[in-house]
Amino acid sequence: MSIKQLTLGLSAILASSVALAAAPSVDEIVNRTNYTSYYQGQDGKAKVKMTITDSQNRTRNREFVVLRRDIPTTDAIENNAYEGDQKMYVYFNRPADVNKMVFMVLKKIKTDDDRWLYLPALDLVKRIAASDKRTSFVGSDFLYEDISGRNLQADTHTLIGTDANYYIVENKPVAADEVEFSRYVMYIHKTTFLPISTEYYNKQGEKYKTYTALAVETINGHPTITKSEAKNLKTGGSTLMEYSSVEYDVGIPDDIFSERNLRKPPRKLLR
Amino acid sequence: MLLSSITLAIVLISSNEITLAAPPPLPTGLEPESTGAPALPAGLSPDSAPSLPTGLATPKTDAPALPAGLSSPPPLPGGLAPNASPSLPAGLGSTPALPTGIEQTQSNPADVEEQDDTFNLFSGDEPFINVSGFWDIRGGVRTQNDPYQDQFSLGETRLQIGLQKDIGPVAINIVSDFLYDPIALNQHADLQTGNGWVDLREANIAFSPLSFMDIKFGRQILTWGTGDLIFINDLFPKDWQAFFIGRDLEYLKAPSDALKTSFFSDYGNLDFIYTPWFNADRSITGERLSYYNPMLDSLAGQNAIVESERPDAGEYALRLYKTIAGNELALYGYYGFWKSPFGFNPSTNKATYPKMRSLGASVRRPVWKGIANIEVGYYDSYEKGAGTNPFIPNSEARFLLGYEQEIVQNFSIGVQYYVEWMQDYNGYVSAQEQIGARVIRNEVRHTLTNRLTLMTHQQNVTWSLFTFFSPSDLDAYFRPSVSYKVTDAWLLETGGNFFVGKHEYSFFGQFVNNNNVYAAIRYSF
Numbered sequence: 018m019s020i021k022q023l024t025l026g027l028s029a030i031l032a033s034s035v036a037l038a039a040a041p042s043v044d045e046i047v048n049r050t051n052y053t054s055y056y057q058g059q060d061g062k063a064k065v066k067m068t069i070t071d072s073q074n075r076t077r078n079r080e081f082v083v084l085r086r087d088i089p090t091t092d093a094i095e096n097n098a099y100e101g102d103q104k105m106y107v108y109f110n111r112p113a114d115v116n117k118m119v120f121m122v123l124k125k126i127k128t129d130d131d132r133w134l135y136l137p138a139l140d141l142v143k144r145i146a147a148s149d150k151r152t153s154f155v156g157s158d159f160l161y162e163d164i165s166g167r168n169l170q171a172d173t174h175t176l177i178g179t180d181a182n183y184y185i186v187e188n189k190p191v192a193a194d195e196v197e198f199s200r201y202v203m204y205i206h207k208t209t210f211l212p213i214s215t216e217y218y219n220k221q222g223e224k225y226k227t228y229t230a231l232a233v234e235t236i237n238g239h240p241t242i243t244k245s246e247a248k249n250l251k252t253g254g255s256t257l258m259e260y261s262s263v264e265y266d267v268g269i270p271d272d273i274f275s276e277r278n279l280r281k282p283p284r285k286l287l288r
Numbered sequence: 289m290l291l292s293s294i295t296l297a298i299v300l301i302s303s304n305e306i307t308l309a310a311p312p313p314l315p316t317g318l319e320p321e322s323t324g325a326p327a328l329p330a331g332l333s334p335d336s337a338p339s340l341p342t343g344l345a346t347p348k349t350d351a352p353a354l355p356a357g358l359s360s361p362p363p364l365p366g367g368l369a370p371n372a373s374p375s376l377p378a379g380l381g382s383t384p385a386l387p388t389g390i391e392q393t394q395s396n397p398a399d400v401e402e403q404d405d406t407f408n409l410f411s412g413d414e415p416f417i418n419v420s421g422f423w424d425i426r427g428g429v430r431t432q433n434d435p436y437q438d439q440f441s442l443g444e445t446r447l448q449i450g451l452q453k454d455i456g457p458v459a460i461n462i463v464s465d466f467l468y469d470p471i472a473l474n475q476h477a478d479l480q481t482g483n484g485w486v487d488l489r490e491a492n493i494a495f496s497p498l499s500f501m502d503i504k505f506g507r508q509i510l511t512w513g514t515g516d517l518i519f520i521n522d523l524f525p526k527d528w529q530a531f532f533i534g535r536d537l538e539y540l541k542a543p544s545d546a547l548k549t550s551f552f553s554d555y556g557n558l559d560f561i562y563t564p565w566f567n568a569d570r571s572i573t574g575e576r577l578s579y580y581n582p583m584l585d586s587l588a589g590q591n592a593i594v595e596s597e598r599p600d601a602g603e604y605a606l607r608l609y610k611t612i613a614g615n616e617l618a619l620y621g622y623y624g625f626w627k628s629p630f631g632f633n634p635s636t637n638k639a640t641y642p643k644m645r646s647l648g649a650s651v652r653r654p655v656w657k658g659i660a661n662i663e664v665g666y667y668d669s670y671e672k673g674a675g676t677n678p679f680i681p682n683s684e685a686r687f688l689l690g691y692e693q694e695i696v697q698n699f700s701i702g703v704q705y706y707v708e709w710m711q712d713y714n715g716y717v718s719a720q721e722q723i724g725a726r727v728i729r730n731e732v733r734h735t736l737t738n739r740l741t742l743m744t745h746q747q748n749v750t751w752s753l754f755t756f757f758s759p760s761d762l763d764a765y766f767r768p769s770v771s772y773k774v775t776d777a778w779l780l781e782t783g784g785n786f787f788v789g790k791h792e793y794s795f796f797g798q799f800v801n802n803n804n805v806y807a808a809i810r811y812s813f
Contacts, residue, residue: 071746077776112776113812116420129654131614138538140511144616146658148694156747183383204384214384230387244387254746276609277552281494281502284454 043176046184047169048094049210050203055166056099057239058265060086062286065260069157072253079155080111082287086269097169102126104274105165108287119279124165135279142279151196158247158256163228182207198226209233209240225251237265418452421463421813428534428806431784436578436589441804442533444469448489463490473575473590482527482542482570489543502550507543510561512607512618514650514661516739517754518706520686521620521648521665523605523627527570532577532785532799534806542570556610563603563624568596568641571628580798585726587792587801596629596639620648620665631671632679642671642680658693678719683711692739698747702739707732727793734760748773752783756796763789763796782807 041049067079089101107120119135129147136143150162171191178185183204190196199222204214211233217226232244241263248255273283428442446467453460465487469475477484492506513522517540530539546563571594572579578589603624610617622645629639648665667684674680686709692702710716713731720728735758742751754767769783784805789797 069746075775077748077773113420113422114773114776114779114810129657131654138509139541140509142511144652144659146693146700147654148700149697152694152697153747180383182386185383206386206390209390213387229384232388233390242387272552275552276611277502277550277557281459281496281504284459 041184043174043184043186045094046176046186046205046210047174047188048097048100050186050205050212051166051169052092052094052099053210053240054212054242055103056087056089056092057241058087058092058237059090060084060267060269061263061265062267062269063260063263065258067155067157067159068257068259070255070257077156078111079109079157081107081109083107084269084273084283084286086271086274100126100169103165104271106274106278108282117282119282121274121279122165123274126168130165133276133279140280142276157258158226158249158254159258163247177202179207183213211240211242225249231257234263236263239265416453418450419813420450420452421448422810423447423813424536424808424810426534426781426806426808428804430801431786431803431805432801434578434589434801436574436587436591437576437801438471440471441576441802442535442806443471446487450490458493458495460493461490462492464488471576473593480567500552502548502552504548504550505546507545508548509541510544510546510548510605511541512559512620514616514652514663514690515688515706516690516692516702516704516737517756518688518704518735518737520663520688521607521618521622521646521650523603523622523624523646525567525569525627528572528628529570529576532572532802533804534783534785534808536808536810542567556608559605559607559609561603561605563605566599566601566603566625566641568598568625568629569627577799577802580727580793582725582727582793587798589801594629594639595637596641597633597636599625599641599643601625614653616650616652618650620646620650622646626667626669626681630681634679640679642669642674644669644671648686655691656693658691661688661690663688676715676719678723678725682713682716685709685711698743700739700741702737702741704735704737706735706737708735709733730760732760733795734758745772758795761789761794761797762791763787763794765796765799777811777813779810779812780808781810 062082062084064082065080069077069079084106086104087099087101088103089099091098093099103122103124105122105124107122109115109118109120117137119133121133121135123131125131132145132147134143134145135141148161150165150167151160153159154161154164172188173191175187175189176184177187184207186203186205187200188203189200190198193199197219198217199220201215201217203212205211206213211230212228213230215228216224219225227248227250228245229248230242230245232242234241234243241260243260243263244257246255246257267286269286272278273286423445424447425445426442427444428440430437430439430441433439444467446465446469448463448465450463451461467485467487472483474483475485477486479486479488488507490507490509492504492508494502494504496502510524511522513519515522519526524544525542527535527539527542531537544561544563544567545565546561546567548559548561550560551558573594573596574581574589574591575593578587579594580586581588581592584592601624604622605624606621608619624644625641626644627641629641631640631642632638633640644667646665646667648663650661650663652659652661654660665686667686669681669683671677671680674682685707687707688704689706690702690704692700694700709732710729717728735756737757738753738755740751740753743749744751749770749772752767752769752771756765758764764787766786767783768786769781771779771781773779782805784803786803787796787799789800791797792800
């Protein structure tokens, strides 16, 4: 009995010391979060619905399908192997005035992204300048950078706390004058490394924007935020973003991300 | 000794609920192997489930000792934090509640799986046929009198219906406008000119007979090239009248009746477009916009409507393109006719579309913080007698340089420099002198353009100004506009078209009596 308890105790000690030793570094935490947010699987597809609500409770909707393919062929976190260039194809269904419009991005880690817009009524493939990534995406409270990911090297990261559920990471911009925030705090779920909540503080130190995950599903083995909300505390506006038909490792061919498919959308993949 | 060990073990076990909640060395695939629950290890649920829904995972202890910004040493000192709260920095308050999915997976993972298969956000997904379109009302007035035109430059309502249907691998696409336009002089429906109550914009089928080949057959809108409202190698039909009176920009492109065949390979891509009957620009005829008439040597309009003879032949257009390291390279060829009636047949007194073939090239790539483009083209005006015949335009070399950049958030600027350089200028001058032409154009026409676009009010309001200015012709054209998306469906727009010029015969100067303002309301569905 006592031997058994002792063994139990010892194993507990061992377990706890293993757990302590394995408490991930902040670098690992932010990398895993970056991975779960933007890089899961070799490729992915999702239908996205945005409901944009302004301070007077007027709503606008955006509906689009996103196809994504990663250039790196590994999902390994070690040495940031997962992290690399990505291709994205965004096909708009709603609102009606942007129906069939396509936005294509070659997201590049080291340089500015390449972007194209296809305007079907004009049959025009317009290459668009890499804009300020902290510009609103399609008029919503999500920014381009929220959709495509912010470069990890753009911020310094500090683990400022943990609790039963979360790693709490504070991020401060390296180039403070290039962004509108002074810092943001992420509550990263310990087991899934999903950013459950993110709070942005302006230069005056006031919290002005929050992002909250409202629903999570595990899809093809990948925990995925399927419903999230961005709230602008200054304007009173908010945007609800919902994902459906999420799939990973669909086998999206690389040549989908081409002018050919801007002009002739890959309908099978967009269903 | 033994007792203390056991006590220690018990203490560890009880306090280790938290430490254990953080999984061992983060399993690959991020799922615990021990439990069936896909997302969360068992350790988390008993610990968090009761307290979290109300957002109380961490009773806000508000340890006042820790000033903001000063964080406690990162990971769980000793692994013994009883409430896990001590490690929260001051000012952070309680941590957020876990979202539903994480709770759900704990309670009933099967629900989630079920949802995953059936849940679909898009209401109108895969109907029998996709219908889209808009209803648009717009009106415009001249801001000055024009002796040869109505005061109203625009007054119409149109319903655009777009139908799209996939039958197996074939996509069928039809877009047609039905309009009531009391200002048009000619109400007779003509699908070629777009006159009358119906303007068929698209009616085509598209399919891929081979993995490396696409075909699009029928009426379609065709565009290529790199210019912004300047077209060198895009010799598909334009509707200049629509452009100058304030119709939506989409009407600048007139439809082509064509067979488009595209081939794709790693070495490059090829588009070949055959248009069996010549698709002319919908150019300025005097019906709605006044223009400079060289025969009358004055501005003219409804008193001298341009009649033209369309060639009875087809057109061929070709593009070879490839992107190399972000550089979009393209070569172009065209075999057909001048798209606007620049020729004249003295025996019939009608304008003509002389033969023209062209070669060109373009490159577009990111430069500095924006996008730059260069496009060149050589228009070979090869109609018999060109060069000596004053009624046939000379060949031209054309050159375009452009740059566009977002200057600050939601504000972008585009600039272009464009040159039309007439070949065999001396021949042109002597031919014009022979017929006693009053107006001799410059050998080189320079044009600068500037586009300013500003989006405000959550990108629901777009302010735009596009300016053409020719330092050689001393004329200019301003296109200001403001549009407001009132809702997802309703759009209000107002704008204007303003022309200034030193001479009434220059390209933009001839339109000085057409200055107009317009307003529109549109419902999209």
